[in-house]
Amino acid sequence: MKLTKLAASLAIAALAGFSTHTFAAVDADAAQALFKKNKCNTCHDVDKVKKGPSLKSIAAKYKGKADGQATIVKAITTGPKVKTPDGEEEHKILDSKDAGAQKNLADWVLAQ
Ligand code: HEC
Structure with a gap:
């Protein structure tokens, strides 16, 4: 009986965690709008290499890394060489x- 209760509350916790995550999902429309407004698309394409690398290759480089989002935010806000x-x-x-x-924009890049 106790175990069943534990299992149930674990399941609820897992569900709650999942829905929080879903709620914080990438707002792709907002990210794309910002991407276009800043003319990032003149140098970056989802698949193609332009003057800058494709978003897919950037995502592949940083996906799953703990500091992936922060690294991308830094790359697009600090004007590195x-x-x-x-x-x-x-x-x-x-x-x-x-x-x-x-x-959100960094997460969208990571989701490509
Ligand atoms: C004038 C062309 C140009 C524009 C405009 C531009 N980028 Fe870049 N971007 C580059 C180049 C070139 C690199 C560096 C590639 C390298 O080092 O291999 C780069 C690198 C990056 C990186 C880092 C990749 C890495 O491997 O660390 C990200 C993220 C990125 N750009 C996103 C953006 C976003 C978002 C915008 C719009 C705000 C933008 N870029 C606008 C040319 C551009």
């Missing part, structure tokens, strides 16, 4: 200072 096909330049800085929007 990046290698381009014809040299080096400062990376574009995202126009949004909203941490939630920045993280």
Whole structure:
């Protein structure tokens, strides 16, 4: 009887955890809108290599890494020097200072 109760509360906890996660899922529309507004698409495509790497290859590099989201946020908010096909330049800085929007965009990149 006790065990059944334990199993039931574990199941409820698991469900609750799952639904919280679903609620915090990536807002793809908002991410894409920000991506386009900032003209990230002039250098990045989902599959194709343009001046910058494809989003799929960026996602593959950082997916499952504990600091993946933070690394991407840093890459798009601090203007690091990046290698381009014809040299080096400062990376574009995202126009949004909203941490939630920045993280959402990073999560969207990771989901490609
Ligand atoms: C002028 C072209 C250009 C624009 C515009 C641009 N990027 Fe980039 N991006 C690059 C290049 C080039 C790199 C570096 C590739 C490398 O180091 O291999 C890069 C790197 C990145 C990385 C890091 C990849 C890594 O491996 O660490 C992310 C994430 C990224 N860009 C996202 C964005 C987002 C989001 C935007 C829009 C705010 C954007 N980029 C706008 C060219 C661009």
